[in-house]
Amino acid sequence: xxxxxxxxxxxxxxxxxxxxxxxxxxxxxxxxxxxxxxxxxxxxxxxxxxxxxxxxxxxxxxxxxxxxxxxxxxxxxxxxxxxxxxxxxxxxxxxxxxxxxxxxxxxxxxxxxxxxxxxxxxxxxxxxxxxxxxxxxxxxxxxxxxxxxxxxxxxxxxxxxxxxxxxxxxxxxxxxxxxxxxxxxxxxxxxxxxxxxxxxxxxxxxxxxxxxxxxxxxxxxxxxxxxxxxxxxxxxxxxxxxxxxxxxxxxxxxxxxxxxxxxxxxxxxxxx
Amino acid sequence: xxxxxxxxxxxxxxxxxxxxxxxxxxxxxxxxxxxxxxxxxxxxxxxxxxxxxxxxxxxxxxxxxxxxxxxxxxxxxxxxxxxxxxxxxxxxxxxxxxxxxxxxxxxxxxxxxxxxxxxxxxxxxxxxxxxxxxxxxxxxxxxxxxxxxxxxxxxxxxxxxxxxxxxxxxxxxxxxxxxxxxxxxxxxxxxxxxxxxxxxxxxxxxxxxxxxxxxxxxxxxxxxxxxxxxxxxxxxxxxxxxxxxxxxxxxxxxxxxxxxxxxxxxxxx
Numbered sequence: 001x002x003x004x005x006x007x008x009x010x011x012x013x014x015x016x017x018x019x020x021x022x023x024x025x026x027x028x029x030x031x032x033x034x035x036x037x038x039x040x041x042x043x044x045x046x047x048x049x050x051x052x053x054x055x056x057x058x059x060x061x062x063x064x065x066x067x068x069x070x071x072x073x074x075x076x077x078x079x080x081x082x083x084x085x086x087x088x089x090x091x092x093x094x095x096x097x098x099x100x101x102x103x104x105x106x107x108x109x110x111x112x113x114x115x116x117x118x119x120x121x122x123x124x125x126x127x128x129x130x131x132x133x134x135x136x137x138x139x140x141x142x143x144x145x146x147x148x149x150x151x152x153x154x155x156x157x158x159x160x161x162x163x164x165x166x167x168x169x170x171x172x173x174x175x176x177x178x179x180x181x182x183x184x185x186x187x188x189x190x191x192x193x194x195x196x197x198x199x200x201x202x203x204x205x206x207x208x209x210x211x212x213x214x215x216x217x218x219x220x221x222x223x224x225x226x227x228x229x230x231x232x233x234x235x236x237x238x239x240x241x242x243x244x245x246x247x248x249x250x251x252x253x254x255x256x257x258x259x260x261x262x263x264x265x266x267x268x269x270x271x272x
Numbered sequence: 273x274x275x276x277x278x279x280x281x282x283x284x285x286x287x288x289x290x291x292x293x294x295x296x297x298x299x300x301x302x303x304x305x306x307x308x309x310x311x312x313x314x315x316x317x318x319x320x321x322x323x324x325x326x327x328x329x330x331x332x333x334x335x336x337x338x339x340x341x342x343x344x345x346x347x348x349x350x351x352x353x354x355x356x357x358x359x360x361x362x363x364x365x366x367x368x369x370x371x372x373x374x375x376x377x378x379x380x381x382x383x384x385x386x387x388x389x390x391x392x393x394x395x396x397x398x399x400x401x402x403x404x405x406x407x408x409x410x411x412x413x414x415x416x417x418x419x420x421x422x423x424x425x426x427x428x429x430x431x432x433x434x435x436x437x438x439x440x441x442x443x444x445x446x447x448x449x450x451x452x453x454x455x456x457x458x459x460x461x462x463x464x465x466x467x468x469x470x471x472x473x474x475x476x477x478x479x480x481x482x483x484x485x486x487x488x489x490x491x492x493x494x495x496x497x498x499x500x501x502x503x504x505x506x507x508x509x510x511x512x513x514x515x516x517x518x519x520x521x522x523x524x525x526x527x528x529x530x531x532x533x534x535x536x537x538x539x540x541x
Contacts, residue, residue, distance in 0.1 A: 002369030003381065006362040006425070014388060014396070014422050017403035021395070024402045077298050084291040092295060099302040101529040105485045105499050106518035109506055110305030113312065113515075120308060151305060154298065205390055212392030215485065219506060229394050236398055236490075246402065249395050 025246035034243050042247035052231065052248065059227040062142060063210035066149045070206045071199055073150075074157030079187065082165045093162060100155040108219050111148045115139040115220070144220040149210055156209075157202040164198025165191065196271075204260050211256045212249075228252055306522060313515035331516040341501055341517065347413050348482055348498040352528075355420040355481040356474040362421070363428035363473055367436060367466065368458070371444075382433040389426040396422070397490035404491065411493030419487040424477035431476065431536050435469035472536020479528035483521060 028037040046052065077096075081089040114120045115138040122134040138144060168191060176186045214229030221227075228248065235245030316328035335341045366385075370378045388396065400419050404411060443465070447457045485499040492500060502517050 002365045002372075004369075006366040006369075006385070009362055009421070010385060010425070013400070013403075013418050017396070017399035020403045020406045021399040024406075073298060077295065080291040080295055084288060085295065092299070095299055096302065098526065098529070099299075099306070101479060101483070101525045102303075102306045103483050103518065103522050103525060105483075105502055105506075106309055106521055107305045109502065109514060109518055110309045112506070114305065114308055151302060154302060208390060208392060212394045214394055215503075232394065232398065236401070242398075242402060242405075245398065249398060253392065253395055 021246050022250060024243055025250055027243040029241045029243050032240055034241070042244045043251065045244060046247040046251045052228070055226065055228045055231050056252075058225070059211055059213075059229075062146060062149075062227075063207050066146055066153065066210050067203050067206040069146075069150060070153045070157040071161075071203050073154055074161050074202055075195075075199065077154075077158055078162040078165050079191070081162065083187075083191075093158075096155045096158050100159075104152065105215065107151060108148050108216055111144060111151070111220060112139065115144050115147070139220065140222040140225070142221070142225055145216050145225060148216050148220055149213065152216075153206045153209065156205055160201040160205070161195060161198040164195040168194050193271075200264060204264075207260060208253075208256055211252060309515050309518045309522065312512060313519040315512065331513045334513050335516050338513075340496075341498070344496050344498045344501040345520075347492075347495055351413055351417050351420060351488075351497060352478040352481040354417050355424055356477040358417070358421045359424040359428045359477045360470055360474040362425065363432050364466070364470055366429065367432040368462065370436065371439070371441070371462070378433075378436070382429050385425045385429045387426075388422050393423075393486035397486045400487065401490045411491050411495075413492055413495040413497070415491040415493075416484075416488045416495075416497065417481075419491055420477075420481040420484055423484060423487065424480050427476045427480065428473040431473040431532075432466070432469050435466055435536070439465065469536045472532045472534075475528050475532035475535060479525045479532065482528065483525045 024034070025042055026038045026040070027034045028039045028041070081092050085092070112119075116122070117134045117136055117139070119139070121138060122131075125131045125135065126133075172190055172194075173186055176190050177183075181189070211227075212229055213227055214233050217225055217227045217230055218233075232245045232249050232252075235241045235248065313331055314327055314329065316326035316330065366381065370381045373381065396419065400415070401411075404415055409415065443461055444457060447461050452460070483499065484497075485503065488497045488500055489503070496504070498517060498521055502514060502521070505511060505514055505517075
């Protein structure tokens with residue numbers, strides 16, 4: 001009985017809205033408005049439009065670069081915390097958690113002021129004589145988008161990977177080293193296989209988050225750096241073609257989830 | 273044991289220095305934007321290149337007299353408090369319901385609300401917008417709050433779930449054996465034991481609501497919260513007053529997260 005209120009709330013404000021989104025994705029767009037006449041045209045367009053394909057591939061490229069970088073950086077970071085600097089791991093991990101609460105929009109805005117022509121990074125580069133004129137490719141570029149996403153996602157990568165390492169019994173490592181395994185071999189044959197769940201979680205989270213991102217490209221990218229998310233926003237905000245926007249969004253999430261499932265299944269086959 | 277372990281894992285000083293440099297670089301990268309926002313917000317000039325020419329609180333004075341910012345601040349506070357209250361009550365009823373379940377069912381009950389955690393805010397945002405459109409409800413701060421509760425619930429359930437793992441169910445039996453009615457047990461045993469976790473979860477919910485942007489963007493309409501005002505002005509161009517708004521948002525979320533960690537003893541390994 002006590003479980004009823006949270007269950008109802010969850011159904012009414014999470015499940016039902018997504019079902020409504022699904023329903024709207026079948027509506028027909030006519031004269032800058034939409035009517036409840038069911039059609040598959042939105043999905044045909046979402047799947048076959050050559051213009052949209054550019055957005056998909058552009059987003060996919062950055063999502064892969066960002067997710068892989070997050071996993072590598074966070075893995076090394078966690079590994080160092082656990083096994084190289086164990087004395088400082090509590091405080092260092094706490095700092096990472098603190099940075100998580102540093103604000104989403106605020107941080108994107110900060111990168112805008114730091115990477116601009118008159119921003120802090122250019123000032124630093126010029127005073128270090130690494131360049132004699134301000135670099136303009138720092139802002140309104142893929143570079144700026146990737147930097148801001150990494151900044152936001154690395155703490156979220158450290159979280160699952162660090163907790164997976166935390167769960168490895170130190171006795172296992174002792175046993176391996178007593179049996180003569182080198183540090184590198186211990187890291188590769190014991191720690192790595194036992195942390196795959198954490199790595200998978202970190203990768204999946206970053207990949208999904210980047211694939212559906214729109215604020216970062218909007219504020220830090222150039223006109224040719226916009227993501228699928230920006231196109232969805234455009235359909236919702238500008239053309240008022242909500243059905244098409246909904247169809248693109250649902251196609252996106254479905255293919256992202258399917259892609260991740262296939263990727264993880266393949267990895268399991270390869271590493272077995 | 274610990275002595276032996278530390279010997280086994282000891283490395284050369286060179287390796288430790290390289291490792292420390294790496295950790296320091298990552299942390300500098302993570303904190304750089306936060307430090308810049310706060311520094312520039314206290315700068316007396318309006319340029320952003322960190323050539324701090326003097327300390328001033330003029331940008332804070334500027335936004336304090338800006339009626340739009342003040343109104344948005346009020347709405348953000350309202351959203352945070354109401355989100356915390358609703359998600360606290362829902363979390364508590366869920367936790368109390370889960371207490372009576374077997375361990376396996378309890379795990380299931382605490383896993384489902386975690387879904388929105390990995391679900392893209394963009395999709396949930398447009399989902400809510402279409403939902404409000406379909407039922408003929410306009411956009412408002414209340415529409416946003418309803419969405420914020422969904423985003424806060426995973427954290428509430430995580431914190432309460434951890435508290436229930438430590439919960440000594442034998443105390444409930446003892447109270448019952450001593451003849452206490454179920455309301456008395458709730459008031460004198462269950463609630464006091466869960467109170468720190470509930471308070472912590474509510475602080476966390478507030479932190480999430482204060483900082484939340486995407487759901488508010490799609491559902492708040494003209495009743496803008498602080499992040500929405502920030503977004504609107506970023507699009508108008510760079511302005512140092514924005515750093516003051518950003519710094520306030522930052523300070524509030526961090527303080528709330530800190531309170532959450534203090535009250536609920538969030539497990540930091």
